[in-house]
Amino acid sequence: MTWGSGGDPRTDEDLLRAHVSGDAGAFTTLIERHQAYLWSLACRTSATPEDAADALQEALLNAHRMAHRFRSDAKVTSWLHRIVVNACLDRIRRNKVRATIPLPEYDVLPLADPRDQMGDVDLSLSIGRALDALTPDQRAAIVAVDIEGYSVAEAAERLGVATGTIKSRCSRGRVRLAELLGHLRQ
Structure with a gap:
């Protein structure tokens, strides 16, 4: 599974470990590999494309910061999936607190x-x-x-x-x- 990663042969787990160890490009390679999937997940879980973009950005920042907490008992894609869904759900909850009426397109x-x-x-x-x-x-x-x-x-x-x-x-x-x-x- 190396599409979008420039052909990097490392596994997702190897890339995450490399990121935690200080490899500046490893996290970028990992996210590029799964970017299309994570974007579509955020879009399907969020109310609007804008919310999906914001939630995905939040999720990726959280994943970047919390990579050292990854336990190898799950796949990296499952871990990223959970972070993206949680970010989307958090945004939905926040939006309900400050409900707005979208303008029609x-x-x-x-x-x-x-x-x-x-x-x-x-x-x-x-x-x-x-x-x-x-x-x-x-x-x-x-x-x-x-x-x-x-x-x-x-x-x-x-x-x-x-x-x-x-x-x-x-x-x-x-x-x-x-x-x-x-x-x-x-």
Whole structure:
């Protein structure tokens, strides 16, 4: 797994150890290797792209500072996953305290596209609102299992909770989503 890393043959664990030992480029190589995945994770877990960018930046700073605390009992990608998700959830919690109303974006849609763009927009908005209505923990579990396709065990490892906790969060979240999106069944 060396794409985006300039061909560095070191494992993720080797790169993290090298970073802790003072190798100035090791952490950059590690993050470049997983940047696309971490960005998509932040986007799927956050409410807006701006929140995703801020949360990812926070998460990477935390990972950089706390690299010496990494225990080799998990994969580096699981450790990074957990840090990014936690940063996103923290940002969601902070935003709820100071709720704002986003301004609508007025994009001009091309007229030549035969698809029902308003229907796509309505569907996207409905799903986004429904995900936002879940608790942050339910949302993280649903995103990990149902959107990213992780198994319950993998999601539990990445989120740092028991598998039973993931199962119950997914179950409750799916019930809530079914209630909120019931109007789409027609």
